[in-house]
Amino acid sequence: MKIGFIGAGKVGTSLGIFFKNNGLSLSGYFSRSEASSQNAANLTESCLFSDISALIKASNLVLITTGDDQISSVVNQIAQLSCLTENHTLIHTSGALSTDLFDPIKAIGCGLCSLHPIMSFSDIINAAENLSSTVFTLEGNKNGLADVEKILEITANPYFIINKEHKVLYHAAACILSNYLVTLMNSGFGLLKATGIAADQITKAFMPLITATLGNIENSGTVNALTGPLVRGDENTITAHVQAIKIQSPEFLPLYQTMGLATIDMIKDKRIDTKKYDQLTKILS
Numbered sequence: 001m002k003i004g005f006i007g008a009g010k011v012g013t014s015l016g017i018f019f020k021n022n023g024l025s026l027s028g029y030f031s032r033s034e035a036s037s038q039n040a041a042n043l044t045e046s047c048l049f050s051d052i053s054a055l056i057k058a059s060n061l062v063l064i065t066t067g068d069d070q071i072s073s074v075v076n077q078i079a080q081l082s083c084l085t086e087n088h089t090l091i092h093t094s095g096a097l098s099t100d101l102f103d104p105i106k107a108i109g110c111g112l113c114s115l116h117p118i119m120s121f122s123d124i125i126n127a128a129e130n131l132s133s134t135v136f137t138l139e140g141n142k143n144g145l146a147d148v149e150k151i152l153e154i155t156a157n158p159y160f161i162i163n164k165e166h167k168v169l170y171h172a173a174a175c176i177l178s179n180y181l182v183t184l185m186n187s188g189f190g191l192l193k194a195t196g197i198a199a200d201q202i203t204k205a206f207m208p209l210i211t212a213t214l215g216n217i218e219n220s221g222t223v224n225a226l227t228g229p230l231v232r233g234d235e236n237t238i239t240a241h242v243q244a245i246k247i248q249s250p251e252f253l254p255l256y257q258t259m260g261l262a263t264i265d266m267i268k269d270k271r272i273d274t275k276k277y278d279q280l281t282k283i284l285s
């Protein structure tokens with residue numbers, strides 16, 4: 001089974017390195033720029049292709065790993081080339097988009113799959129390492145799923161299958177868990193900067209707290225992991241937070257209030273009673 005990639009960016013290149021390290025055979029890469037194709041081909045000891053049809057002819061499985069917005073135009077290009085056969089499987093790695101994107105080539109009868117790694121790929125080499133502990137989400141037709149399942153059995157990655165109607169919601173959740181976690185931390189760091197703590201000390205000082213919190217969530221779940229003034233019902237402390245933010249860093253007040261209200265919704269009737277919930281709601285509103 002030969003695996004080829006259209007799009008030699010972070011996901012395409014790190015997946016290629018990961019597949020190669022697991023003994024899978026790669027045909028190579030076609031990308032928008034020759035430099036990216038060359039870099040990925042070098043890193044994976046595979047070939048650089050200068051056109052899509054040569055890559056497809058040399059591959060059984062073709063992964064489109066361009067950005068989401070370019071997948072459709074690549075699919076339309078493939079539809080016009082007439083080189084894809086029923087023996088191929090065509091895959092994309094978008095989290096939000098489904099295999100409906102492959103409608104222009106559906107009639108060929110090839111395998112179709114969307115293969116989403118639940119991982120953040122901010123650089124190629126680290127991402128290739130992280131892939132060994134990555135879970136994948138799949139959605140596709142029978143042949144497409146069967147081919148991708150074979151690959152994930154070889155690489156020993158867990159996976160689950162999702163209905164295509166749920167992909168957008170699934171991806172919105174992944175954005176909250178990964179991207180908005182970054183935003184939340186950036187807001188906390190921003191508030192700390194306003195206290196005069198040196199920027200270079202903030203990450204170092206607060207990472208142990210953040211890491212321990214993530215560990216608590218993993219071990220006990222979100223509701224039980226929560227510590228701090230809201231779950232203790234310390235109304236005076238919450239009132240003081242709101243006052244201090246209002247005066248010293250008002251730009252953070254809406255986020256503090258929204259997150260506070262979401263937090264008490266999470267623990268209502270589980271760790272605080274209705275009376276405490278109503279009092280905290282008043283303070284946070």
Ligand SMILES: NC(=O)c1ccc[n+]([C@@H]2O[C@H](COP(=O)([O-])OP(=O)(O)OC[C@H]3O[C@@H](n4cnc5c(N)ncnc54)[C@H](OP(=O)(O)O)[C@@H]3O)[C@@H](O)[C@H]2O)c1
Nearest residue numbers: 007008009010011031032033036066067068070094120121
């Ligand atoms: N990044 C993540 O954390 C992550 C996680 C899970 C899934 N995904 C999904 O994985 C896919 C790729 O994301 P990415 O982060 O790897 O993007 P990326 O780093 O921007 O890479 C996309 C690559 O596609 C190439 N490209 C663009 N248009 C092309 C075209 N028409 N023909 C051929 N190549 C083209 C670009 O090539 P050049 O470099 O040659 O210009 C670029 O290197 C997306 O569907 C994304 O949703 C991403």
